[in-house]
Ligand SMILES: Nc1nc2c(ncn2[C@@H]2O[C@H](COP(=O)(O)OP(=O)(O)OP(=O)(O)O)[C@@H](O)[C@H]2O)c(=O)[nH]1
C-alpha cells in the first residue's frame with residue numbers, strides 16, 4: 094500500500110483598520126484574486142458596512158524549503174466601527190467579544206494594518222489598532238505585520254510616511270518586548286479597484302504561513318483512493 098505524506102500549514106489573517114478603509118473588499122479579493130471585471134465591480138459596489146464577523150478561506154499548494162505544503166489562509170474580518178451609531182448596529186468590540194474564545198484568535202499569523210491613503214485620520218488610528226492587537230496578545234514570534242496603504246487608485250501613497258509608520262510599529266513592538274524582528278514588518282500599497290498589490294499581498298501571506306504557520310501532516314492512502322474510484 095502506498096502512502097503519500099502531505100504537509101499542511103494554516104494561519105489566521107486579521108485585517109484591522111477604521112471603517113470604510115477596505116478591509117472586507119480587500120479580504121474577498123485576497124482569497125480570490127483571479128476574478129472577472131464584472132465580479133470585481135460587484136464586490137466593490139455591493140460590499141456593505143460590516144456588522145458581523147466575515148470569514149474567508151483560501152488554500153494553495155506552496156513550495157516552502159523545497160517541500161510542497163498545502164497552505165490555508167483564514168481571514169477573520171471584523172467591523173471597523175467602534176462607536177455605536179444606532180441601537181441595532183453592532184461594533185467591533187461587541188463582535189470581537191463573541192469570537193474572542195476562537196483558538197485562531199490567540200495567535201495571529203498575519204496582521205494587516207489597513208488605512209485609506211485619502212483619509213489622514215485612518216492612518217492616525219493605526220496606533221490604536223496596533224495597541225489593541227498588543228493588548229489582546231495577538232502578536233507573537235511568528236506574526237507578520239503588514240502596513241497596507243489602500244485606495245492608491247485615488248491618491249499615491251507617501252513613502253516617507255510609510256517608512257516612518259513602519260519604524261513606529263517596530264518601536265512599539267520593542268517597547269512591549271515582543272520577539273518580532275524588523276523584517277517581520279512589511280508595507281504594501283494596494284488598490285482594490287485596479288487590483289494593484291492584491292496578488293503580492295496574497296503571495297506574501299501564503300509564503301509566510303507556509304513557513305511560519307501552524308504545521309500539520311496528513312497521510313493519503315493512494316491505492317485505496319484508486320480502488321474506491323474504480324468501484325464508483
Ligand atoms: N477607490 C477605491 N475604493 C475602495 C478600495 N477598496 C475599497 N474601496 C471602497 O471603499 C468602501 C469601503 O470598503 P469596505 O471593504 O466595505 O471597508 P471596511 O473597512 O470593511 O469597512 P467596515 O466594514 O465599515 O469596517 C467600499 O465602497 C469599497 O468599494 C480601493 O482600493 N479604491
Ligand SMILES: [Mg+2]
Nearest residue numbers: 116117142143
Ligand atoms: Mg467591512
